[in-house]
Amino acid sequence: MREINRISPYEAAELFTLNHFPNCHGALLAGSIVRGEATETSDLDIVIFDSNLKSAYRESVYEFGWNIEVFVQNLTSYKEFFKSDCERARPSLPRMVSEGIVLRDSGIMEHIKKEANDLLEKGPEEWSAETIRMKRYFITDVFDDFIGCTLRAEEIFIANTLAELVSEFVLRTNRKWIGTSKWVIRSLRNHDEKFADQFVDAFDTFYKTGDKNKVIVMVDDILQPFGGRLFQGFSLGK
Numbered sequence: 001m002r003e004i005n006r007i008s009p010y011e012a013a014e015l016f017t018l019n020h021f022p023n024c025h026g027a028l029l030a031g032s033i034v035r036g037e038a039t040e041t042s043d044l045d046i047v048i049f050d051s052n053l054k055s056a057y058r059e060s061v062y063e064f065g066w067n068i069e070v071f072v073q074n075l076t077s078y079k080e081f082f083k084s085d086c087e088r089a090r091p092s093l094p095r096m097v098s099e100g101i102v103l104r105d106s107g108i109m110e111h112i113k114k115e116a117n118d119l120l121e122k123g124p125e126e127w128s129a130e131t132i133r134m135k136r137y138f139i140t141d142v143f144d145d146f147i148g149c150t151l152r153a154e155e156i157f158i159a160n161t162l163a164e165l166v167s168e169f170v171l172r173t174n175r176k177w178i179g180t181s182k183w184v185i186r187s188l189r190n191h192d193e194k195f196a197d198q199f200v201d202a203f204d205t206f207y208k209t210g211d212k213n214k215v216i217v218m219v220d221d222i223l224q225p226f227g228g229r230l231f232q233g234f235s236l237g238k
Contacts, residue, residue, distance in 0.1 A: 006065030009033045010101070013046055016063055016070075017103050024050040025075065026109045028100030035099060043067035047096055049108060051075045071096070078112065082119060089124035089171075089178045123175045132173060136223060136230040139165045143219055143229065147212065156207070159215070163203055166219055170195070173226070 006012070013029040021027065031045030032038045044066050056077040061068050071093065073081065081093045097116035102109050127135075142162045149155040164184070171178045171187055179187040188196035202214035223229055 009038075009044055009066065012064035012066050012068075013044055014103055016044075016046060016068055017048070020070075021048050021050060021072075021104075023052070024048050024104055025106040026112065027102070027104035028097060028109070029103055030096035030100035031069075034101055043069055045096060046070045046103070047093070047100060048072045049075060049078065049112065053077075056081065075108065079115075082115065086119055086124060090180065090183075091120055091177055094119045120177070124172065124177060126175055127172050132226055133230065135165070135169050135172075136226060136228075139169060139219070139223065140229040140231055143216075144231075147216060152210070159203060159206055162215070162219070163199075166222060167199065170199075170222060 007015075010029060013027075017024065017027045026049035028047040029044065030047055032042045033044060043060075046068060048070060050072065051074055053072060053074040056071075056073045058072070059070050061070070078093065078097075082091075085091045085093050094116040097113055098120055100113075139162070142158060142165060146155060146158045146162050149158055167184050167188055168178050171191055174191060176191045177187055178184075185196060185200065188199055198218060202218045205211055205214050220228070
């Protein structure tokens with residue numbers, strides 16, 4: 001394990017940018033450090049904008065006592081990342097740009113930040129009725145497996161899949177951004193604190209005690225306004 005000998009995150013980000021991208025047109029420090037959510041293992045997320053680059057890339061390095069993840073864009077590539085992030089409803093780069101603290105600016109950052117903020121405020125595209133129907137079917141399939149499973153080792157992983165599908169369904173049917181890993185619960189809390197607490201409690205109860213009832217009631221309540229569980233009559237590609 002590396003010896004911790006850190007300078008401040010902002011100073012480290014500025015020095016890193018100065019040393020490696022002295023001629024960049026814009027730079028931001030983003031991530032958990034900026035949000036005030038840093039832990040002992042948090043790294044620095046730095047976004048670079050440089051018109052001289054032919055293509056975007058991502059790199060991980062260790063400098064100034066910090067793990068640093070650098071996301072390097074030119075002045076057109078970021079638009080494609082914005083677009084793809086929005087299409088998958090996981091606005092990783094727009095969120096970093098929106099929340100980021102400006103380290104370097106040649107006069108472009110206000111416009112790029114506005115692009116990011118506008119996308120975040122708009123939310124993802126609305127799901128079609130057919131997409132909702134398909135998602136209901138996939139949830140039902142996993143849900144039935146969860147209810148019927150009697151092998152503890154298997155039902156743990158079925159529950160993991162169910163939690164991902166249900167969280168996505170709740171967020172997307174409300175035109176909210178989704179996430180993975182820690183961003184699942186963060187996205188749910190951004191949408192509805194009360195429901196997020198219910199969601200955590202239901203799965204936490206199952207993981208601790210094996211009691212599935214709270215999960216079953218919650219999932220049925222979520223599906224009910226859309227027609228409930230779906231199996232009979234569903235087809236795909238027919």
